Amino acid sequence: ISAHLTVDPHFRIGAIDRRLFGGFVEHLGRHVYDGIYEPGHPSADADGFRQDVVALVKELGVSTIRYPGGNFVSGFRWEDSVGPRAERPRRLDLAWHSTETNEVGLHEFQTWLEQVGSELMLAVNLGTRGVAEALDLLEYTNIRGGTALSESRRANGRDLPFDVRMWCLGNEMDGPWQLGHRSADDYGKLATQTAKAMRQLDPELQLVVCGSSSRAMPTFGEWERVVLTHAYDDVDYISCHAYYEEKAGDRASFLASGVDMDRFIEEVVATADHVKAVRGSDKTIDISFDEWNVWYIERYHGVDKVTGIDNWPIAPRILEDHYSVLDAVVFGSLMISLLKHADRVTSASLAQLVNVIAPIMTEPGGPAWRQTTFFPFATTSRLARGAALQLKLEAPLYDTAQYGAVPVVDSVATHDDASGASAVFLVNRSQDESVTMTVDLATLGAVRLVAAETLSDDELDVANTLDDPERVALHPNTSARIVDGVLTVELPPVSWTAIELA
Template sequence: MQATGTVHSGYVISTIDPRLYGSFVEHLGRAVYTGIYEPEHPTANADGMRQDVIDLVRELDVPVVRYPGGNFVSAYNWEDGIGPREDRPVRLDLAWHSSESNQVGIHEFADWAKAAGAEMMLAVNLGSRGLDEARAFLEYVNHPGGSHWSDLRRKNGREEPWNVKLWCLGNEMDGPWQIGQKTAEEYGRIAFETAKAMRAFDKSIELVVCGSSSPKMPTYPAWEATVLDYTYDSVDYISLHMYFDNHAGDTANYLAQNARLDEYIETVAGVIAFTKAKKRSRKNVYISFDEWNVWYHSRDADRTVLEGNDGWPHAPALLEDIYNFEDVLQVGCILNTFIRRSDVVKVGCLAQLVNVIAPIMTVPGGPAWRQTTFYPYLFASRYGRGKALQLSLDCPGYGTDFVDQVPYLDVSAVETDTDGALTFFIVNRHQTEAIDLDMALEGFGDRRVILDKVIEGHGLRAVNGADGEPVAPQDGAGSGFSGGRLAASIAPLSYRMIRLGA
């Protein structure tokens, strides 16, 4: 089986915003407590943060982390997480039926983010609260001093402002599960007024308005049209969320689901373009895909807590999906889609980063370890920054009940901005056949293979754990560059990354 393609140096989709490879830490389950924060842990730093987790986040080179939610933010009082820890209240979190100790708040998270090498992306509560809370939080975080909230920050130990640029105007406000759910008109109005107030403080901040929580929502895509009608000239991004599952156990259908993702992006990009034309605006609004991941393995285990049968536990194990080899291929396809749509998707957040549907898992008092999906995220984050290139690919494919034709090979290409290397990210969806890839390179000059990594040969249900990480990259073999062409045999059900340097 063969696939042929062409990539040309002049056919650029877009310069990729590094924040496309962001992530997310929510006060949910063990993401914060025994995830990033565990003062009794042997590796804990002076702030009580797990250094082993910080090291893994730095390995991933995560550029931005969304915080503190998520569903959690829609009933969260940010003031509960400031001041002396012994004075902070314990609250009942209605989103995840847990108790929140507030031992980690904005100060602690900001210090953790700095240690992890990430910028903060903060969300304000537009569910149970609104404009006044948002402007106060912004003043506390970003004003130098001489005002009530900024002076309180300085009193609490942070002299200089954090100057956070990226702010989310609530979370999933279309969802009936959300505290303070709103109609599109209600949300559009409050989002506009909140954006207006926040921009009155600082015109340079970037604002993210809530789009649909899923393309399955009954209000999609009319929600986007209504909300953008209110907010288009006041915001910079509209958020989209999507999760992927294989409840049916159908690998072929599962690995084709990024076709639905592409359609979702295409539809909302059309709504953005329509609104821009309708308003005769010169401003561009982009997509912040600030929640995405595989999520289905842990749902049955979560019911006891989420239905309230355990009372109000603190930091219970929730959404702790253990990812398998099949999920490596899915995450690779999703990341390829974002690279190919980087002209409209500028910010992305893998949800989430630690313990909660996450690439990093921890054992309380014990080790931190890499899930199988750690690796496609690692490779995209490290080598997928630069210019996304347009590919033409002629490859055999197959159909599903929701897409007529999906190629067996899913490929994206990036000319890296650090060293000029050309990086190909490749997933072979075929379950039994290797595919010989013949890719013509035009306008790149002479090249050679400088890095070839592959994850292949595992059973679809193979997993990693605290006692070992068998699903990990190995050196690829047989790829080569000659006569202006890359040739490689892509094994069935494999994830491959090939880099060509000058």
């Protein structure tokens, strides 16, 4: 089968914010402990941070990193995580039924962020706490000195403020599983009060109010409307969270997960703009898609979940999904979906980064390696610069049980005026047919093919594991060529491809 695209740098969707390539580190399972932090590991530095992991996080190319949760944050007391380590309390983490030692806290995490070159995005606890504690944390992080909490930060070893710009007002407050779960009305009021108070302290903050924890939530749509009706003037972003998995062998729908993400984004944009219209506001709310990934949640509930009144392990092996080639192709298509909405999705966080539903895995005392999903993230983060372009795509449709008829191919292109570089990202969702793709590049002028790389495999279930950490990688797509301003490339069945042009 064949498909056709026209790329034109004049038709821009929007500038690509680097925050679109953000990550997420939650105190969860082996993410922090035995993940990024493992004193005694041969590659650990004096602070206990594994330098093999630092190198992989840098290679991945993550911008802002959301911290410290996730569900964890809704029971978190930030004061526990600062000050002399020997005096930090061990606490129950009710979200993941674990013990939090607080050995790594705000200061240590900031040290690690400086090593990987990423920016801190903090979440405040609006589950078991409220306005006062959010203000305390903000005073601790952003006030130069001369007050109790800012001086406490200085005494704890950080003279200058953390100066955190971006803040999440709680996490997934629409979810019944969330500590302190609230109705949209109650959360909308609390989020607004917290936002106003935080901005009274630091007017330049960028604030994210919680949207729905998935498009499938029964309150989706109405939650956004009610919350934004309260918070519209006081926040900059509304969050989206989405996780995808293959359910009941329905591979055709799983491959079309990007269609669900497209619809989710467009529905949240429509709802935010509805509130804008009702208020007669000039301001536009953007989306912070601050949790997205492939996640086998059914497996977590069936196998991983820790329970028992006497069982609160430290850093248990939970949510350690091993991603297949199939998963990575879907993952790549989710990045295409985010880029296609670069005008309104101006921040996103891959959930998560190390060991826990992560592109990077580690073994205590052993190696760190790249999961299959590492490749589409790293490549997209490296190549997608400048602006995302509106494409004219002509592709056949296929039927899915979940989303009806959807295009076999999805794609986005990017163009950077400054360097003249362009990139095209393509996914072939067909399970049995390759696609001969032609891309009209005439309006880009004389372009050169720098590289074409494809992720595909005859065995869709293979993954990179401790025993075989390099089984899956990107491969040069030798079919790609440009003749008379038209790029032709063969897209194998179930594949993700990146084309780099200069």
